[in-house]
Amino acid sequence: MAILSTEQTKRLFAIHGWSGAILGLLLYVVALTGALAVFAAEIGNWANSGSDHHDPLARWVGVATTKVAADIPDEYKEEISISYDHSGDLWFFFHTHAKNAAGRLEEKGVMVSLDTDTHEVLSWQEGFRSELFSVDAADALTRFFVDLHINLHVPHPWGLYLTGLLGFVMLAAAISGFLLHRHFIRDLFLAPRLSSGLLRARDRHILAGSWGLLFAIILAFTGAFFSFATSLGLPVVATVAFGGDQAAMVEAVIGAPEAEDSRPKLLVSLDGVLRQSSAMAGTRTTFVSIEHLGRADARISVFHEPVEGGFRRSHHVFDGTTGIFLGSPPTLGAVPSAGDTVFGVMSALHFGTFAGFLSRMIWFGLGLAMAYVTVTGLQLWLKRRADDPAWQRVGRLVLATVYGLPIATCGAALAFFVSLPLQGTGFWTPTGFLISSAACLAIAWWIDDAHRLRRLCRMVLGGVLFALPMVRFLISGDGWIRLLTTQNSAVIVLDFTLLLAGAGLLYVTCRAASEAPSTSRASEAAE
Amino acid sequence: MTVILTLAAIAISALAVAHLAFHDPKRRRAFSEPPREGRPRRAEAWTLTCLPGVVFLIFDQWTAFMMWIGGAPLVSWLLVAQSPQFYRWAGMKWRSIVDRTNKLQLRAWLAGVTWPRLLPENRRWRTGPQVTTDAGATQRVADLELRVAELERKLSESSSPEKPPVPLNSMTRTDRGGAR
Numbered sequence: 001m002a003i004l005s006t007e008q009t010k011r012l013f014a015i016h017g018w019s020g021a022i023l024g025l026l027l028y029v030v031a032l033t034g035a036l037a038v039f040a041a042e043i044g045n046w047a048n049s050g051s052d053h054h055d056p057l058a059r060w061v062g063v064a065t066t067k068v069a070a071d072i073p074d075e076y077k078e079e080i081s082i083s084y085d086h087s088g089d090l091w092f093f094f095h096t097h098a099k100n101a102a103g104r105l106e107e108k109g110v111m112v113s114l115d116t117d118t119h120e121v122l123s124w125q126e127g128f129r130s131e132l133f134s135v136d137a138a139d140a141l142t143r144f145f146v147d148l149h150i151n152l153h154v155p156h157p158w159g160l161y162l163t164g165l166l167g168f169v170m171l172a173a174a175i176s177g178f179l180l181h182r183h184f185i186r187d188l189f190l191a192p193r194l195s196s197g198l199l200r201a202r203d204r205h206i207l208a209g210s211w212g213l214l215f216a217i218i219l220a221f222t223g224a225f226f227s228f229a230t231s232l233g234l235p236v237v238a239t240v241a242f243g244g245d246q247a248a249m250v251e252a253v254i255g256a257p258e259a260e261d262s263r264p265k266l267l268v269s270l271d272g273v274l275r276q277s278s279a280m281a282g283t284r285t286t287f288v289s290i291e292h293l294g295r296a297d298a299r300i301s302v303f304h305e306p307v308e309g310g311f312r313r314s315h316h317v318f319d320g321t322t323g324i325f326l327g328s329p330p331t332l333g334a335v336p337s338a339g340d341t342v343f344g345v346m347s348a349l350h351f352g353t354f355a356g357f358l359s360r361m362i363w364f365g366l367g368l369a370m371a372y373v374t375v376t377g378l379q380l381w382l383k384r385r386a387d388d389p390a391w392q393r394v395g396r397l398v399l400a401t402v403y404g405l406p407i408a409t410c411g412a413a414l415a416f417f418v419s420l421p422l423q424g425t426g427f428w429t430p431t432g433f434l435i436s437s438a439a440c441l442a443i444a445w446w447i448d449d450a451h452r453l454r455r456l457c458r459m460v461l462g463g464v465l466f467a468l469p470m471v472r473f474l475i476s477g478d479g480w481i482r483l484l485t486t487q488n489s490a491v492i493v494l495d496f497t498l499l500l501a502g503a504g505l506l507y508v509t510c511r512a513a514s515e516a517p518s519t520s521r522a523s524e525a526a527e
Numbered sequence: 528m529t530v531i532l533t534l535a536a537i538a539i540s541a542l543a544v545a546h547l548a549f550h551d552p553k554r555r556r557a558f559s560e561p562p563r564e565g566r567p568r569r570a571e572a573w574t575l576t577c578l579p580g581v582v583f584l585i586f587d588q589w590t591a592f593m594m595w596i597g598g599a600p601l602v603s604w605l606l607v608a609q610s611p612q613f614y615r616w617a618g619m620k621w622r623s624i625v626d627r628t629n630k631l632q633l634r635a636w637l638a639g640v641t642w643p644r645l646l647p648e649n650r651r652w653r654t655g656p657q658v659t660t661d662a663g664a665t666q667r668v669a670d671l672e673l674r675v676a677e678l679e680r681k682l683s684e685s686s687s688p689e690k691p692p693v694p695l696n697s698m699t700r701t702d703r704g705g706a707r
Contacts, residue, residue, distance in 0.1 A: 186553055190551075191557075204608075
């Protein structure tokens, strides 16, 4: 497209190729787990075989809060977060803010889970947020995927730096790819040609990269922004503009805190406030936060899913003692601003969860397309160096990672199911992932022939995809009829998709394997 | 409503892209397809591709616009990434499925509805829908015959000399030397 000198083209090509070759596999991991993270809620719901409650925060949460708060030490009543997990159980986190062992300010308090119907206490733990959220829970599987996407399970803040860097690498690759490709429009309709393996790999990469260019730039930029904004951006801004005073910066960004009034006062009917908020928003409540419980300056914040046609979630704030609606504050700043709108648009563009199932499907597809572009780029790079034994070994590693990640993901899900009755999901989900990954890498090291390795990986992937719904059924005992009666059709859809994908992959692989000998015989005869 | 609008917009854009791909000369050359006759109407197709997005922007439908701008390139890529051979194969498969479904429908219909009835009627119904199936086969045979005829014509053209043989006595000395 662009006119570049030979020297510039060479330099850009080196940047495009080497950045992809070095960080391509990590980029693939982030892209694929990002695609999965779009359906995090549905995957969590499926992993718990659905839930009997579709709006748990509409079921007498106020009564439950009062019951639990009676046993909580006063120091932890500074703030309460109320949410629910994928099995429909209520979660309360009564907390204050304190410095952890690493010297960082973090939420510290008591986390309580309650049965939504009976309000029976299911678990009660005290500690820092990072410790409490890593314990066994129904959300272990989705939390594992989402964390893998956000920070690749690398300790804070290095994980965020790494994924931020990957975002910039993707951005650089997209822009350099656009500049390098001289026939952008002319090749926009050219399907991968069959004439040679190299040409086919090139066509695949260029076609997927060309159609996904806009979103590659958008997802890479927004991803890098979200990674660096909190880990690097805010401290840097605090240092530069506020002389290192982070509190002053937070005050400037979020707004000055209201004057404190510590006089004891009873909380207004929480259920009444939630009903009023739901009526105003017209959508399901997703999260509730109460500040200064039992004081005159208590505030109740209620968050809802986005309304039809909108892409931002609703946020209502009420006076905690009178129940008067105080307004809908913006996410950034004290008053609506262009920066807040841009932030909202960027969130919607990156997460893709703003318009229900359709937007999730599209963003899932875009995530898979980004992973596909990365893989085809790596394949192209390796095909150009197919005669080099060192690059052949890298080729097997790429193959093991490309198939190994989905296999390890399924391995994590299998480990989650098996450990669910033993209450050990927090430990076994990542362990299952690691064991599966190690097995894939060992097989890749053991098998020299790339074709055999690919066939084996496909067979294993097809097998585990097909096995997952059956294991889910065996562990939970929840069949499709029960799921239909409890309005958990999303679980059935996911079961069916996995069965179909597994069976399809097994069929295609077996068919290709059975056709391969006859094809080779035919080619020998022709020679 | 937003979902329906978005799906319709993605479908319109994808159809326009399919038209552009179908008429794209480079794609046709790469897959040894003969060039299309008539105007390709590229400008109109490009306009139609982008039109839904412009309409969404004019009517302030930001959610639909964002879904369209993500979904339209995705569907277009999936459409364009398949070769013309794939579409021919898919068409054949589709026809075969339709034929099989017709047969299955016929069997179910005969077994469930018409079996208790009178035999002559059964026979009449049995022969009725079979005509449809045969028509498909007849059409395929006719297509194949046409193709064979065309191949035979090409073969005869390629095997026949381009110029009629020149009598030896009309050739000059040089010609004969050149021929030797």
